[in-house]
Amino acid sequence: MFEKKENKPTGKSPKLTTLAELGEFGLIDRLTRQVKLYHPETLKGIGDDAAVIDAGDHVILLSTDLLVEGIHFDLTYMPFKHLGYKAAVVNISDIAAMNGIPKQMTVSIAVSSRFSVEALDELYAGILLACETYKVDLVGGDTSSVAKGLTISVTITGTAQKDEVIYRNGARPGDLLCVTGDLGSAYMGLLVLEREKKVFQVNPGMQPELTGYDYQIGRQLKPEARTDIRNLLQGLGLKPTSMIDISDGLASEILHLCEQSQVGCKLFEEKIPIDSHTRELAVEYKIIPSVTALSGGDDYELLFTIQQADYEKVKEVAGITVIGHITDKSTGKWMITPDDKQVELTAQGWDGMK
Numbered sequence: 001m002f003e004k005k006e007n008k009p010t011g012k013s014p015k016l017t018t019l020a021e022l023g024e025f026g027l028i029d030r031l032t033r034q035v036k037l038y039h040p041e042t043l044k045g046i047g048d049d050a051a052v053i054d055a056g057d058h059v060i061l062l063s064t065d066l067l068v069e070g071i072h073f074d075l076t077y078m079p080f081k082h083l084g085y086k087a088a089v090v091n092i093s094d095i096a097a098m099n100g101i102p103k104q105m106t107v108s109i110a111v112s113s114r115f116s117v118e119a120l121d122e123l124y125a126g127i128l129l130a131c132e133t134y135k136v137d138l139v140g141g142d143t144s145s146v147a148k149g150l151t152i153s154v155t156i157t158g159t160a161q162k163d164e165v166i167y168r169n170g171a172r173p174g175d176l177l178c179v180t181g182d183l184g185s186a187y188m189g190l191l192v193l194e195r196e197k198k199v200f201q202v203n204p205g206m207q208p209e210l211t212g213y214d215y216q217i218g219r220q221l222k223p224e225a226r227t228d229i230r231n232l233l234q235g236l237g238l239k240p241t242s243m244i245d246i247s248d249g250l251a252s253e254i255l256h257l258c259e260q261s262q263v264g265c266k267l268f269e270e271k272i273p274i275d276s277h278t279r280e281l282a283v284e285y286k287i288i289p290s291v292t293a294l295s296g297g298d299d300y301e302l303l304f305t306i307q308q309a310d311y312e313k314v315k316e317v318a319g320i321t322v323i324g325h326i327t328d329k330s331t332g333k334w335m336i337t338p339d340d341k342q343v344e345l346t347a348q349g350w351d352g353m354k
């Protein structure tokens, strides 16, 4: 059935490409380059936070995310209930990023014998709490054993009216770049947890020193999806031209948005909303505060663009910050520092490799 091309003995071994050479985004591009769509109902396939499927008078949104132990979570400081909650929330966030309403999810787990039934009960208590909070129906999944570790795969659907859907590719030069909430705290929470883990490894008798970091640790261990933004925008009579959720860090998401929209941008470093305590903590950890937002990740806020004419609608709204604007593609993608230097925006990709 398949044409046999490779693996013929040639005497010399072919040069194989390492994953690191391509990076996460290069790999996705390569693997999906030859994808063909066979159904006119598939309005949007690969390339956004969720696929968009025509369902007659409305659309269905469809998205999936994989969480792997050791890459996306560390059970030394991530309680099972939180892990379950987060696994659901990261998917709900992708529906929020399309301006949709989350509806159904399936949950698949691959578990090694290291885990107890009670641990998995807790995991599901977290998943079900998220389902209750966000009104999502758990409708199926799959269960497998695996040699090592724990992997959780969640798939989610959502709905929206056709004209409500907000894609990554609608940003136009002149649009304003906006962000919800504040960024970087989840990353600082992770660093605090990592530091306490190291202390614990050296001295197991020691209690972790986590008081005073509640906001940062909460952002890391119990993130929320911004499903409330849909109503907020509706109330303001505002439809963003593009939108994406911030799962991997602001820099990476801005680049996705610009690439999908075929535009450039100017981001103003001093405008990035960062909690004041997170700023202080970053300095204490010898990290430039903006880096926690740019390269951190796990914030699950929304990044979106609006037409300049809509500025009046957002300028007084608490929890929405204008952080820059969209430019022509040829101008490039830049961050302007407070001392007016231009730094090219770059992102590492490979979630978990940070």
Ligand code: ADP
Pocket (backbone or CB within 6 Å): 028, 031, 032, 045, 046, 047, 048, 049, 050, 064, 065, 094, 247
């Ligand atoms: P997100 O950060 O919102 O989870 P990703 O960066 O993981 O999105 O993925 C970008 C796009 O590539 C999405 O449309 C996603 O569905 C698609 N994608 C990711 N991995 C694969 C894969 N292995 N095969 C097909 N499509 C993929």
Ligand code: MG
Pocket (backbone or CB within 6 Å): 048, 049, 093, 094, 097, 244, 245, 247
């Ligand atoms: Mg996303």
